[in-house]
Amino acid sequence: xxxxxxxxxxxxxxxxxxxxxxxxxxxxxxxxxxxxxxxxxxxxxxxxxxxxxxxxxxxxxxxxxxxxxxxxxxxxxxxxxxxxxxxxxxxxxxxxxxxxxxxxxxxxxxxxxxxxxxxxxxxxxxxxxxxxxxxxxxxxxxxxxxxxxxxxxxxxxxxxxxxxxxxx
Amino acid sequence: xxxxxxxxxxxxxxxxxxxxxxxxxxxxxxxxxxxxxxxxxxxxxxxxxxxxxxxxxxxxxxxxxxxxxxxxxxxxxxxxxxxxxxxxxxxxxxxxxxxxxxxxxxxxxxxxxxxxxxxxxxxxxxxxxxxxxxxxxxxxxxxxxxxxxxxxxxxxxxxxxxxxxxxxxxxxxxxxxxxxxxxxxxxxxxxxxxxxxxxxxxxxxxxxxxxxxxxxxxxxxxxxxxxxxxxxxxxxxxxxxxxxxxxxxxxxxxxxxxxxxxxxxxxxxxxxxxxxxxxxxxxxxxxxxxxxxxxxxxxxxxxxxxxxxxxxxxxxxxxxxxxxxxxxxxxxxxxxxxxxxxxxxxxxxxxxxxxxxxxxxxxxxxxxxxxxxxxxxxxxxxxxxxxxxxxxxxxxxxxxxxxxxxxxxxxxxxxxxxxxxxxxxxxxxxxxxxxxxxxxxxxxxxxxxxxxxxxxxxxxxxxxxxxxxxxxxxxxxxxxxxxxxxxxxxxxxxxxxxxxxxxxxxxxxxxxxxxxxxxxxxxxxxxxxxxxxxxxxxxxxxxxxxxxxxxxxxxxxxxxxxxxxxxxxxxxxxxxxxxxxxxxxxxxxxxxxxxxxxxxxxxxxxxxx
Numbered sequence: 001x002x003x004x005x006x007x008x009x010x011x012x013x014x015x016x017x018x019x020x021x022x023x024x025x026x027x028x029x030x031x032x033x034x035x036x037x038x039x040x041x042x043x044x045x046x047x048x049x050x051x052x053x054x055x056x057x058x059x060x061x062x063x064x065x066x067x068x069x070x071x072x073x074x075x076x077x078x079x080x081x082x083x084x085x086x087x088x089x090x091x092x093x094x095x096x097x098x099x100x101x102x103x104x105x106x107x108x109x110x111x112x113x114x115x116x117x118x119x120x121x122x123x124x125x126x127x128x129x130x131x132x133x134x135x136x137x138x139x140x141x142x143x144x145x146x147x148x149x150x151x152x153x154x155x156x157x158x159x160x161x162x163x164x165x166x167x168x
Numbered sequence: 169x170x171x172x173x174x175x176x177x178x179x180x181x182x183x184x185x186x187x188x189x190x191x192x193x194x195x196x197x198x199x200x201x202x203x204x205x206x207x208x209x210x211x212x213x214x215x216x217x218x219x220x221x222x223x224x225x226x227x228x229x230x231x232x233x234x235x236x237x238x239x240x241x242x243x244x245x246x247x248x249x250x251x252x253x254x255x256x257x258x259x260x261x262x263x264x265x266x267x268x269x270x271x272x273x274x275x276x277x278x279x280x281x282x283x284x285x286x287x288x289x290x291x292x293x294x295x296x297x298x299x300x301x302x303x304x305x306x307x308x309x310x311x312x313x314x315x316x317x318x319x320x321x322x323x324x325x326x327x328x329x330x331x332x333x334x335x336x337x338x339x340x341x342x343x344x345x346x347x348x349x350x351x352x353x354x355x356x357x358x359x360x361x362x363x364x365x366x367x368x369x370x371x372x373x374x375x376x377x378x379x380x381x382x383x384x385x386x387x388x389x390x391x392x393x394x395x396x397x398x399x400x401x402x403x404x405x406x407x408x409x410x411x412x413x414x415x416x417x418x419x420x421x422x423x424x425x426x427x428x429x430x431x432x433x434x435x436x437x438x439x440x441x442x443x444x445x446x447x448x449x450x451x452x453x454x455x456x457x458x459x460x461x462x463x464x465x466x467x468x469x470x471x472x473x474x475x476x477x478x479x480x481x482x483x484x485x486x487x488x489x490x491x492x493x494x495x496x497x498x499x500x501x502x503x504x505x506x507x508x509x510x511x512x513x514x515x516x517x518x519x520x521x522x523x524x525x526x527x528x529x530x531x532x533x534x535x536x537x538x539x540x541x542x543x544x545x546x547x548x549x550x551x552x553x554x555x556x557x558x559x560x561x562x563x564x565x566x567x568x569x570x571x572x573x574x575x576x577x578x579x580x581x582x583x584x585x586x587x588x589x590x591x592x593x594x595x596x597x598x599x600x601x602x603x604x605x606x607x608x609x610x611x612x613x614x615x616x617x618x619x620x621x622x623x624x625x626x627x628x629x630x631x632x633x634x635x636x637x638x639x640x641x642x643x644x645x646x647x648x649x650x651x652x653x654x655x656x657x658x659x660x661x662x663x664x665x666x667x668x669x670x671x672x673x674x675x676x677x678x679x680x681x682x683x684x685x686x687x688x689x690x691x692x693x694x695x696x697x698x699x700x701x702x703x704x705x706x707x708x709x710x711x712x713x714x715x716x717x718x719x720x721x722x723x724x725x726x727x728x729x730x731x732x733x734x735x736x737x738x739x740x741x742x743x744x745x746x747x748x749x750x751x752x753x754x755x756x757x758x759x760x761x762x763x764x765x766x767x768x769x770x771x772x773x774x775x776x777x
Contacts, residue, residue, distance in 0.1 A: 091365050092364075095369065097539065101543045106321060107321065112316075143532035143533060
């Protein structure tokens, strides 16, 4: 938990630094995007096109995904690419972090594409994500974090790495 | 005005009777020229009598297609029923001008504006931990042109299942209610990665993807019709109106596609997959590619079995903390082998401690340390994927009938006819089945002894859930269980001692060699007190199952039974041995020996249907 706070603070500081140099209108636009983890209730809108709780696998007894946060942003603002990526990371976290450790895999490739990272840009991005996540996994208390916390940290790492390496 | 002109000019009676319109409306004949849709009344129909009036529904559809744009664009009929529109344009395009000013934002978003390249049927293999999933599950996958990688994790999928409406029914209540049509059902859609995670990592079931070689036009019809049925309600029918049939109905919207065939008393997902894999479409196979998505368990077994023996011992030692990653034994390995060891450990932990987040702290710590070491080493895949196992469509048909002859040391010669409705036993399991396990329902045997007919046995259900225990590591030591409910001749020597029986056993199974499995169980039976056979017995049993080749399997077992009543005689031993030879996927020969105070030998010829 402590490491996560430091990481988020570090990300926040970086984001602040970036924001300070951006044109005011773009910064205002960035601030309008809801944080998919704190404002969009990841897990609560899994079956967005149905009205019932579980219609799958004949039935699903336990989705294994629980919403810790409740959605505070409107449904319309919570369906962009950031939300899609966050949902993917939350569901696929275990495979994603394992493939990141290996440096390769379908889930990793998918996450990179969700963040708009083209194939030619992915190698450098993977190196950055791998370095950051390697530190996160090795930090004491990593397994004491909730799944949502780990996923949120991964999202932040991927977001930062792709912002640097995969910008158009 | 344009709509009125359409209704007067069109041959809607003939059109309403066309096979495609009947399929689009999910109409079934109820006799005397009447129809009834399997979809419940509601948003699926534009006419108030649409559910029972295909012609009226067609008239209403034509009129609605010509309506002006709706305030909510996605509510226009062209947006709600894109498959109907495609078909009507094809049938009437030369005589009717459909309006082109309708935009369908949600449908365009879902299809990524025509970005779906192909459609796949996906089978999740059977899962003996959940009665609702014994026979597997089928769903549709819509493969986008721009999906990164072959797995297509962000592709859309559609799945059909029972709607619980907040009920918390246990699995057995679910079975009973769904047999009695006690649930509504419907299609839901979600990105494929959810199913990849849920089936592959959570339920440890393999996914097999059968990609269809449909033409662009037929693919678009299947996609559009899926959109039409999303969120609509049906009645869930365990035997026939289940996921397999409903999926097939959507795919069979494409003209020339028919793999369900005629009426069947029950439809099983894996059986339907066999027919799908054999189906032809426009002179070529309907399925152009089969893609294997292994479960976490399958991936662990593949990695573990690929390790040299000495490295497997290192894995054992690392797990039991008799070795560490700092030891020379690990450091001396070449990098790819270090990767292989770490990936095996990671898959093992996720397999036996699923979900890892709820494992004991020491387990979590070990997993995290393994993952951290993986990050510490240079990146790289441990090994290329191994050989893909045979796909589920290669297994035999679900039904089995056998004619046999036997000689019983007490009752003499006997001819028998046995019919098993579904599915497989420890000698004829196939791809997609639990290896060395059993899942059988409706297994009945009639015996003819001296011109007298008797019911030899009837098994309502027989389940042998066998964990292969391939690695022998903690959590993979082969815990297994058996459940048999039915009626049986209580002893071998009696002519008529049929008793109702419920049998339960628990124990362990280990794969001693790749083709040899051994099990030991304790359990017993409760039975109806008839013919002086008592209320039941406790037992200890063992079994050996051997694969002698691709077509030959044998099983031998012994059990010691102790009657539950104290005043009954002491326990007794029962032995069985059976050898099966498969001539083909369709025909097998079985030789059997039984011992229960007296001996019985027999041979039977079986046929799969």
